[in-house]
Amino acid sequence: MAFADTFKALSDPARREILELLRETRLSAGDIASRFDMTGATISYHLSVLKKADLIRETREKNFIFYELNVSVFEELMLWINQFNSKSKKKK
Numbered sequence: 220m221a222f223a224d225t226f227k228a229l230s231d232p233a234r235r236e237i238l239e240l241l242r243e244t245r246l247s248a249g250d251i252a253s254r255f256d257m258t259g260a261t262i263s264y265h266l267s268v269l270k271k272a273d274l275i276r277e278t279r280e281k282n283f284i285f286y287e288l289n290v291s292v293f294e295e296l297m298l299w300i301n302q303f304n305s306k307s308k309k310k311k
């Protein structure tokens with residue numbers, strides 16, 4: 220996993236909000252865009268950054284593209300972060 224891409228993707232509040240929406244269910248780009256006051260191009264850019272970081276996956280069904288969370292990346296990130304918590308507990 221490229222942590223630089225992950226942290227870049229997570230640094231933007233709009234992308235974090237998109238991730239929160241996808242936590243509940245998979246959505247099309249149109250469904251996502253309808254919840255923001257942004258252009259379609261801006262939503263597309265945010266989705267592209269999230270895909271590059273592998274935080275979301277896309278699946279095509281007929282004429283639609285649906286986006287959903289890639290939970291395994293979040294699990295990997297939590298394991299990486301948790302190692303620092305474990306080391307600090309050992310020092311006490």
